[in-house]
Amino acid sequence: MTGTAPTHDTAAAPPAKEGGAAPARPPVESPETLRKRARLSRRWQRDVRWSPYAFVSPFFMLFIAFGMFPLIYTAWASLHTVELTAPTDMEWAGLRNYTRIFDDEFYWNAARNTFTIGIISTVPQLMMALGIAHLLNYKLRASNFFRVVMLAPYATSIAAATLVFVLLFGRDYGMINWFLGLFGVDNIDWQNDKWYAQIAVSSIVIWRWTGYNALIYLAAMQAIPQDLYESAALDGASRWKQFLHVTLPSLRPTILFTVVVSTIGASQLFAEPLMFDANKGASGGPQHQFQTLGLYMYEQGWVNQHLGRASAIAWTMFLILIVIGIINYVISRRLRASS
């Protein structure tokens, strides 16, 4: 690094070969060194020009093979009749898989369940996360301890968490019913009653992700400039008012982000309802009370062995997500325009 390093565009300039201060006027160079320098310069320009592509291409190559190709192939498969037993035998079916699932009451049931479980799990989760983040944002003893411990559920696998919650939610001897019994509540059949089962499944999601979202909110809160609070305080705003009028508006982009991420997560809910079922089936309870779209896709594809139909379900899920993404985009644009 020389103090006299040129400030012009480095991409167009050959590297200075010598360290240290360059002489004010270079000596006359032989054609040999000029050629050498030109060659180095060409190689240099090639490097600057193409290396960014070299750096991003492994990601995109893998992504095309294991992300993009499957995406498109699923669309293709959804137009065929394919059986699990012979996945390479495809018979053209047109839109039959789609019309079939739209006439299928279990599909609509699963869509409704996905929606309600999504609401029950996402809304309280994000609201609690917001509250916890607010508390963690105070000056706090042992603040790192609280942060780490609240993230512990995130380290738990879905499989382990669901197995534990199945026991905790047991009808006869479960701890939650025992606890509610202390307040005179009769035993609840968490696995078979529709709404209670959905609440139980949602509680697993809430338990695993609230701490994680709280940390994301906390990070955004700490990025809010202090003087905003100071001027609000000087205007006489109480802490609650400050939260409403300073914290929340500053957090809007983050909140939107977590809403989208949680929505995506909720729409893909699979392992929790699969393992919450006492009969260990893919039906989401004896009356399909908590069968989600993810679970229904699995049932169609891997239990009933209709991969084509499962592909059609997967694509409807994707389309729903695209709609959610567009709504989110519109909302965030409008928010940005208004502020």
Place this chain on the structure above:
Amino acid sequence: MTTTINKAPVDAVPPEPPKDERRRFGLKAARAGGQHHAGPIAYAILIVFTLVSIFPLFWTAIAASRDNARLAETPPPFWFGANLFDKIEVAWSDANLGEAFLNTTIVAGVSSLTIVFLSTIAGFAFAKLRFKGRNALMLIVIGTMMVPPQLQVIPLYMMVAKLDWTDQLQAVILPSLVSAFGVFFMRQYLLQALPDEIIEAARVDGASSWRVIWHVVFPAARPAMAVLGMLMFVQTWNDFLWPFLVLTQLGNPTVQVAVAGLGRGYTPDQALIMAGALLSTLPLLIVFAIFGKQIVGGIMQGAVKG
């Protein structure tokens, strides 16, 4: 109009508020936001949430230390019994957990190392290099975070079936080698952690792109790489759907599939299941106990948008 009605009393307030009012809203509140000390209520709420967070984990260990008869009584046990190590031993052998641990470690290790490497170089390119199509490609990366895994499992399953990879580890490893989140995360980090001047200086000294990566980017990105590695390790360790679909013979599963299999007997031994659940989570909890602070910092780092 409500605004005028509300405004009137505010205007009527005398310029000098009462003394205790001023103390409440003036001096103290001027140090608002993160500057306030938490009161006892805040601590109480946080402690409740802490207990809720760890109780199920704690209780898993309790349930694993009991037998089924005790678990089928009310009230349920609140403290440890004598069977913990017996149950863990049985779960270990019954669910073939030794092999499962080895497999999961391989899968999670290979995936997270690869993800960290690829994400760092791609994140660097997106953060600091100019090239044609950069914004469009970054948009694709962000867009891919929205693609549900369900859309991918069916063709992947067909691919794996065709390649005859069913029940083999590469079937699990290969699709998990990319992470759009990882690219996004490293880009965000490098945008702020790596000053342009350092790269320029290295360039002026004649460093090729790979030398810049090796001698400038990797050292600068090391903290973020460590955090991303741990996050990805946790994620692949806990992954369920794809291993569950593709490792169908129980001989060669990952920990999650093996533990899920424990619950599928006709007369499930609850304590045994809990022992398996505990075992499957223990390694990550240990990682969290040691590196918790760094992981928390990393998640918060990744959350701040640039």
